[in-house]
Amino acid sequence: MLLIRCPHCGERPEPEFAYGGEAHIARPADPAAVSDDDWAAYLYLRTNAKGVHAERWRHTRGCGRFFNALRDTTTDRFIATYKSGEKRPEGLR
Amino acid sequence: MSDTASSGIGMGTTLAPAWLQRVTPAARFVLQGGPSALAAAARALGIPDADAPGRCSGEGTTLTLIWLGPDERLLIAWLEDAASLGARLEAALAGQAHSLVDVTQRQVGLRLAAAFAADLLNCGCPLDLDPARFPVGSGTRTLFNKTDIVLWRRGVDDFHIEVWRSFEDYLVRWMAEAAQDFAPQR
Numbered sequence: 001m002l003l004i005r006c007p008h009c010g011e012r013p014e015p016e017f018a019y020g021g022e023a024h025i026a027r028p029a030d031p032a033a034v035s036d037d038d039w040a041a042y043l044y045l046r047t048n049a050k051g052v053h054a055e056r057w058r059h060t061r062g063c064g065r066f067f068n069a070l071r072d073t074t075t076d077r078f079i080a081t082y083k084s085g086e087k088r089p090e091g092l093r
Numbered sequence: 094m095s096d097t098a099s100s101g102i103g104m105g106t107t108l109a110p111a112w113l114q115r116v117t118p119a120a121r122f123v124l125q126g127g128p129s130a131l132a133a134a135a136r137a138l139g140i141p142d143a144d145a146p147g148r149c150s151g152e153g154t155t156l157t158l159i160w161l162g163p164d165e166r167l168l169i170a171w172l173e174d175a176a177s178l179g180a181r182l183e184a185a186l187a188g189q190a191h192s193l194v195d196v197t198q199r200q201v202g203l204r205l206a207a208a209f210a211a212d213l214l215n216c217g218c219p220l221d222l223d224p225a226r227f228p229v230g231s232g233t234r235t236l237f238n239k240t241d242i243v244l245w246r247r248g249v250d251d252f253h254i255e256v257w258r259s260f261e262d263y264l265v266r267w268m269a270e271a272a273q274d275f276a277p278q279r
Contacts, residue, residue, distance in 0.1 A: 009233075
C-alpha cells in the first residue's frame with residue numbers, strides 16, 4: 001500500500017486521498033483585466049512535468065484538508081508534503 | 094439489522110451477525126471552528142478537546158468527541174438529546190465563528206465486537222489497525238471499501254463505526270460476506 005504523509009494526520013493509505021491538480025497556481029486577482037489568452041492559460045495550461053511536480057492533494061477520507069506534495073511523476077515517489085499556503089520546499093529532487 | 098445482513102448473501106448462507114450491533118446514540122453533531130471555538134465547546138461539554146489527529150475524548154462520560162480534522166470534531170452524545178445539547182453548545186459558542194450541524198439522523202452507529210474485528214475491517218479499510226498504530230481510544234474518518242466511515246476503537250477487538258444512513262446496507266452486507274472467512278458458519 002502506498003502511504004502518503006498528510007501534513008495533518010501523518011502517514012495514511014493512498015485510497016483515502018484525492019488528487020487535486022498542479023499546485024501554486026494563483027487565480028488572477030482581477031479576472032476582468034486579464035486577456036483571453038492569459039485567462040485560458042490560467043485555466044488550462046499546466047506544467048506536465050516529467051520528474052518532480054508540485055501538486056495538490058486532498059485527504060478526502062481523513063481530515064478533509066487540501067495540502068501540497070512534491071512527487072516524482074516518473075517513479076510516483078512522494079518527496080515531500082507540506083501544508084497549503086506554505087512555500088514549495090527548495091532543493092529537493 | 095439481521096434481516097439486512099441475511100438477505101441477498103450468496104450461497105444460501107444465513108448470517109445473523111451477533112458481532113455487529115446497531116447502536117443508537119441520542120445525538121450527533123459535527124462542529125467546525127477555530128481553536129478558541131473548539132476550546133469553548135469542550136469547556137461547555139466538560140470534557141477535554143480531542144485536539145490531535147486520531148484522538149478521542151470523553152472517556153468515562155456520556156459524550157464522545159472525535160477528531161475529524163484540524164478544525165472539525167464529531168460529537169456523539171449517548172444520553173443528552175440533540176435539542177438540549179445543541180442549545181447548550183450554541184450558548185457557549187455565541188459570538189464565535191463556527192458551524193454546528195445536527196447530524197443525529199444522517200448516520201447510524203454500528204458496534205463491531207469480535208476477535209476477528211480488526212481483520213474483518215481490514216478487508217475493506219486500508220488503515221493500519223495494529224493496536225500499536227491505532228490504539229484503543231483512537232478515532233478517525235477513513236474508508237471502508239467505497240464508503241466513508243468514522244472508526245472509533247473502543248477496545249482491542251471492539252470498534253464503533255459511524256456510517257451515513259444510506260450506506261449502512263452496503264456496509265453490513267459487505268461485512269457479512271467478508272466475515273464468512275472468519276465467523277463460524279451456520
